[in-house]
Amino acid sequence: MSNPLKTVASDAKTLWHLAVRRAKGKTHAERLENFYSGQAGDYDDFRRRMLHSRQEMIQSIPVPEGGVWVDLGAGTGENAEHIGEPISQLSKMYLIDLSESLLEQAQRRVDANGWTNVTPVCYDATQFVPEEGAADVVTFSYSLTMIPDWFRAIDHAWNLLRPGGVIGVVDFYVSRKHPEENFSKHGWGTRTFWQPWFASDNVFLSPDHLPYLKNKFETVSLSERRGKIPYLPFVRAPHYLFIGKKPTSSDTTDEA
Template sequence: MTGRVDDRAADDRADSAGNRADDTMARMNRMYRRQRHLYDATRKFYLLGRDDLIERLAPRPGDRVLEIGCGTGRNLVQAARRWPQARFFGVDVSTEMLTSAAEAIARAGLGGRIQIAQADAVTLDPAAVFGVPRFERVYFSYTLSMIPDWHGALDRALGLVAPGGELQIVDFGGQEHLPGGVRTALRAWLALFHVTPRDHLEMRLAARAQALGAALTVERPFRGYAQCARLRIAG
C-alpha cells in the first residue's frame, strides 16, 4: 500500500511540475509572440554585460557550453563566433523565442555547432534532450530574474556543471549606487515585463559555493545596475 501511495505522490509532483512548465511556456509565448521580432534591437540598450560574460566564458577546445534561457539565440551566435572550437547548446521555455533562435543560427551558418531545444530550466534533462549530461560552462544571461522558481533553476544548473567547470551569470543587480528615483522607476518598469531582480543571488550562490567547495566571484558593474557571478566547481 505504501508503495502505491508513494507512486501516486510522485506522479502528482510530476504533474504539478509539468503544469507549471506549461503555464510558464504559455505566458512567455504570449509575451514574446510579437516582441521577439524587436527583442535584439531594443534589449541591447539595457541588458548590460552580456558581451563581457561571453568573453569570460573562455571554453577550451571541445568544451560544451549551455545557455539556460537562450531566447532569440543572440548570445549563442555571438559566443560560437568568439569561441569557434567549443560546442554550444541552448534551451528556452518559449517556443516563440526558439523560432527566432533557429532562424538566427541558420542565418549565421552555425547549425552544425549550436543545438537548441524547448525545456524548462527547473526540470531540464540535457541527457534526454541533447545526449549530453554535463557541460564545462553553463550560463544565465538576464534570465534568472524572469524564472519564478529561480532557486530551483539555479540548483538544477549547478547540477549540470562538469567537474572543473563554471556557472556564470549576468543579470539585473540591486542598482544600489543609482539615484533612488531612477532605481524605483527602473524596477517598476521591469515589473511590467515580469522581471524581478534577484537581490539575494549572491547570498544564495555563497551558500551553494560553500556546500560544493566551489570558488565564487561576484561583481556589480555599472553602479550596481548589473550583477555578474562566476562559480567554479572543483575539478
C-alpha cells in the first residue's frame, strides 16, 4: 500500500519542477537533463496519473518473435514493463532518450527485471539507428511533443521500420481548427488553453501530428480521447492513440 504522505511529498517535488523551475540549457539535451534531473526518481508515479493510454498503446502491438523494438523518448523505460512476459520474444529492445537521469532509472529497471535483451541508450530520437540496421516496432509514448523536429522523428521512424513494421504513438495534442472528416474537432477553449499550458514545460502540442502520421503510415487504429490531469479535477487534456503500419512492397503495388 502506498504511503499518502510520501505520495504528496513526491508530487510536490514534481509539481515544483513543472510549475516553477524552468528548463535551462543551450541544447535540447541540456534542457531535458536540466528539467528531469531533479525529478527522475519521482517521475513514474506522477506520470502514471497524467499520461493516459500508454499501457494500452504498448499492449496493442503484437510482439514480433526475434524482432527489434525501438522506444524513442523512452524516459525511465516503463513501457518495457507494459510489454510483460512477451518481451523475452524480442531479440532486442532499445530505450532511447536524451536525459541521462531518466535513463539511469531505466537501467535500474532493466537490472531489476533481469532483462538481457533491453538496452537504454542516450541518443537523439531523430538520429538513432540500432546495430541491426532496422526495427520491427517503433514507439513514441508522450515523447513526440517534446521533440522539436517531430516531423524528422516520424520520418526517421519510417526509415527505421522494415516493410510491414508497426509504429505506435500516444501523446497530447490539439485538433486543427478545421480538421479533416472523421477527426475530432476541439473547441476554441481547448485549442487555446492547452498549447501554452504545456509549452511552459517545453511540451509542444500540435494539430499536425495526427494528419502527418495518417499521411505517412497505413492506419491500423486511431482513438482520440481526454484524460485527467493530477490536481486539476475539472479539466481533461486531449490525447490520441495511433497504431500504424509501414506498407510492404506488395501493399504499395496493390495501392498503385
